[in-house]
Amino acid sequence: MSEPARTLLIDIGNSRIKYCYSSDVSALSYLDDIDYLNQLCKSTSRCLISNVASQKQLKYITDILNKNQVNIQVLKTQDHVDNLKLGYQQPESLGVDRWLAMLAVKQFCSTNFAVIDLGTAITCDVVNEESEHIGGWIVPGFSTMIESLKAKTSLAHVKNHYIADDLEFGRDTSSCITEGCKAQIYGFIFMVQQQMQINFSQYKIFVTGGDANLINIDDFPRTEIVENCIFTGMMRFI
Numbered sequence: 142m143s144e145p146a147r148t149l150l151i152d153i154g155n156s157r158i159k160y161c162y163s164s165d166v167s168a169l170s171y172l173d174d175i176d177y178l179n180q181l182c183k184s185t186s187r188c189l190i191s192n193v194a195s196q197k198q199l200k201y202i203t204d205i206l207n208k209n210q211v212n213i214q215v216l217k218t219q220d221h222v223d224n225l226k227l228g229y230q231q232p233e234s235l236g237v238d239r240w241l242a243m244l245a246v247k248q249f250c251s252t253n254f255a256v257i258d259l260g261t262a263i264t265c266d267v268v269n270e271e272s273e274h275i276g277g278w279i280v281p282g283f284s285t286m287i288e289s290l291k292a293k294t295s296l297a298h299v300k301n302h303y304i305a306d307d308l309e310f311g312r313d314t315s316s317c318i319t320e321g322c323k324a325q326i327y328g329f330i331f332m333v334q335q336q337m338q339i340n341f342s343q344y345k346i347f348v349t350g351g352d353a354n355l356i357n358i359d360d361f362p363r364t365e366i367v368e369n370c371i372f373t374g375m376m377r378f379i
């Protein structure tokens with residue numbers, strides 16, 4: 142029997158490329174060697190792409206897909222999909238990853254919500270019960286904070302291995318950095334919570350992204366982790 146038709150989903154993130162098939166969005170892998178895409182093309186005829194990296198990066202990937210006769214759809218941020226009204230004056234300038242994360246959460250959440258993506262950048266986007274995107278925040282992500290701290294100080298030589306399960310005060314340079322940057326993320330989430338509390342009587346907060354495992358979610362009421370938000374959002378276009 143031939144394999145069922147399935148679509149390849151590719152998320153070109155700021156620092157790495159992830160992919161999965163529409164048959165199982167939870168089984169995501171990292172495309173560390175882009176040329177491996179030639180292998181992936183053998184089991185698909187269609188591909189959806191979200192890209193927040195460079196056009197050059199996107200072209201490299203679409204060239205491989207075209208060569209393998211895979212049908213490509215590059216997703217672009219659009220206003221008024223699934224009734225979601227974007228808060229930007231120029232909606233198309235809102236990152237497609239942020240838009241897809243909001244569309245993903247809208248699939249299962251009908252109350253006011255904030256979605257926080259802990260990636261290379263950390264973003265927060267707030268959507269009310271009327272499906273209006275109120276706005277959001279963009280700050281450096283965990284690794285980005287550490288890299289910029291090292292670039293601007295004489296801490297460049299410090300190796301950062303240790304990350305505590307719960308938030309701790311550091312007792313050497315390395316743990317002061319990792320725990321301190323973790324504390325920045327805790328602070329960010331607490332501020333999201335405070336603003337949600339001020340604006341809404343009912344709300345939920347969802348956390349996603351590569352660094353979601355850094356925080357202890359039990360420390361935050363009304364907050365839960367949702368994995369693979371971007372791919373779940375992409376499934377809307379299958």
Ligand SMILES: Nc1ncnc2c1ncn2[C@@H]1O[C@H](COP(=O)(O)OP(=O)(O)OP(=O)(O)O)[C@@H](O)[C@H]1O
Pocket residue numbers: 153154155156157158193238258259260261262282283284285350351352
């Ligand atoms: N091999 C890796 N490359 C990059 N980041 C990694 C890697 N392994 C773990 N990480 C962690 O994942 C975080 C990045 O998260 P994520 O993978 O969601 O980012 P991304 O690929 O840039 O996508 P996004 O566009 O969502 O930011 C980094 O801050 C880092 O701590």
Ligand SMILES: CC(C)(CO)[C@@H](O)C(=O)NCCC(=O)O
Pocket residue numbers: 155193234235236237238239260262264279
């Ligand atoms: C903010 C990031 C870097 C987060 O990945 C991405 O969504 C992006 O490049 N966005 C474009 C700018 C914006 O969303 O306002």
Ligand SMILES: [K+]
Pocket residue numbers: 238258259260261262263264350
């Ligand atoms: K992100």
